[in-house]
Amino acid sequence: MDRNVNVDSHAWIDPVKLKRLSDIRRKELRQAAFAVLEREGIAGATLEKVAAQAGASKGIVLHYFRNKQELFEHAMREANAVLCNAVVARLRRARTPMERMDAVIEGNFEEHLFQPPLCHAWLSLCAEVPRDEKLARIQKVIHARMRSNLLSGLHGLASPRDADDIALGVTALIDGLWLRLGLQPGSVSREQAILQVKNYVAGQLATKEPVIVGA
Amino acid sequence: MDRNVNVDSHAWIDPVKLKRLSDIRRKELRQAAFAVLEREGIAGATLEKVAAQAGASKGIVLHYFRNKQELFEHAMREANAVLCNAVVARLRRARTPMERMDAVIEGNFEEHLFQPPLCHAWLSLCAEVPRDEKLARIQKVIHARMRSNLLSGLHGLASPRDADDIALGVTALIDGLWLRLGLQPGSVSREQAILQVKNYVAGQLATKEPVIVGA
DNA sequence: TCAACAATTGACCAATGGGATAATAAAATG
């Protein structure tokens, strides 16, 4: 199934990451899958369209992925990785708890990511979560990481209990703003979205009982 | 197309609402459609399954609806109406601005509505919005009403500008919490959700500049 | 150069989907 043979073959495109040709194709294909998802939604996403998008034949798609499900599961992983990297990159440059919060918030609304098409594809995948165990697991991981990122900042700003509440609120608010973007493109700008979440955090921190910072 | 003839025929089941037989069937069918959507998602929702769910033949479905699209558009309208009624009912009993806010909030998380299956169907429909002009319009109306309901309460509590911001935040937060329910059933309870939104409102009202009430 | 192997394609298949149609049953109407 997985071609585990000659793991360390020739250094081709990216010697650092030791990509095998098969890995490259797989990446192309799941990106193509995602692109199709953006245009067609889950109902209209067919193997043939994915193949066309990747400039290949349908056969090749099933050569690299056991079946349609697996393909789109990988597509979701890919999309998540991108989103996640945006956050992590900013998180690395953050020094104070508040900066960590902002990193998460701003990372989630990065200019080139916070776009309707991406949101549409995302929505389609989310809609399948209840019927796809794997998708559910991926989704769970994503959420857990998001939460953990938030808590890393919040623990310096609020009591553990409050931090939990706020983290939930922030994730929900972010998701809701994305949804808004998907349902009515243009109804919410990146800046508006960021402001919304930041205001939320500010409001919560002001309301909840303050903690002895650095305790 | 629409049988506009004998609009006021015999009083059958619901004399008040003047339901014709065709209206009853149509309602049955769009409810069946919604039920299928809950189980199968948009990708798995077929006319045959809808027919089966309604205990009828596939033919009958296309007898009452021009095509699949139209059927699901009506399903969305139906679902929305239910949600909306929950809010409106509570709204009628609200007397103060704050009570109006709570009415909207609590109505959106009513016990028998805030359930994963309903959320799943909802998600599937939302995912199709970008590709279905009609769905988009319905969605727009829904959001507008929600907003208006919120503003009717908020205008007594904050400046118009702030009210707009808060209304956006509340809708996004509500949507986000629903999404959470759909993606991880059980991860957020009705009570938690309500508390989250109320806290948000409280935090915002405390933070933004207060207004001269009744001015 | 030749064998082994990976990549890639195209043809094929059975199943299913949406939708059209015609035939039939059931009412409603005058």
Next chain:
DNA sequence: CATTTTATTATCCCATTGGTCAATTGTTGA
């Protein structure tokens, strides 16, 4: 009662889909 509508079903059609398979074409490596 006869006729005109409406309700409902069964059948057919054709395009599409996910998936399999055998055949072809490089590539690699000894």
